[in-house]
Amino acid sequence: MIEQPLRRAILRAVIELDNLRAELQSTWLREIPLATAIGIEVAACGVGGITSRAPLEPNSNVHGTAFAGSLFSVCVLTGWGALWVALRHAGRTGRIVVSGSRIRYRKPVGGEIVCRCAPAEVTVRAALDQLHSTGRAKLSLTCTIDSEEQLAVTFEGTYVVLAKP
């Protein structure tokens, strides 16, 4: 049986993550009109990363599969969101911008777009240290999208975090 204080700590962590999930979702939809057009949702939000999803219909292309620009947008938002959650979870805020990225389309995505970004703990910790000591951090994050249980898209984005004055 789990001890009472531990149960309370787990409950607090679950509530905090669910609040972050809801706040991230509403930030995307309120501030970025294209996020609404894409129909992106935060499907899961944890300390180890986030998962987002978007329906195919508003994101289809001339071939009836997912448009390259939609797949990129879902990836760039998911990386941004994973970093935003990691910062908030560490009690920090910052202005997050993307400075560049590479994307590879390995196979078409013919259904719901599901994207995962799970930053390595060491990467996040190094960025937090850098942000604390210099007011600026730069890090690379990888996002992936699978289709029919195979890797369909790999995205690597370089993000810069600037401490808020």
Place this chain on the structure above:
Amino acid sequence: MIEQPLRRAILRAVIELDNLRAELQSTWLREIPLATAIGIEVAACGVGGITSRAPLEPNSNVHGTAFAGSLFSVCVLTGWGALWVALRHAGRTGRIVVSGSRIRYRKPVGGEIVCRCAPAEVTVRAALDQLHSTGRAKLSLTCTIDSEEQLAVTFEGTYVVLAKP
């Protein structure tokens, strides 16, 4: 004074390019819902390349500048469009897909998004030869977006053309 046959040839070329511009624009808006959400338009269409534009408002981000995903989408469509025009101008058709790309955000875009793709003639000719002899061509295209007369975004996309059966 320009000779009558030459005048007719110039007029035919202008009409052909204007028809291609209109057809590309309607293809984007009919087949790709996100193109409508972005509000992308073909601003200019020539044998040397195309220019597209999109308003800032539907493409803004949390910082009030253009969203990285919108800038990418405008670039990937402009590269696709420039290739589509080059193929049609050469009397060819093909299924065009993007297999990967790199993008670099050099400075924020705080107004209308204007994107240019001007493929080198030698690149297009090599792709047409490859398509003719093997039924498949692969080429790299560069798109750029300026902001306040400075280079703001550079995009390099790898496109694959497959001959239609």
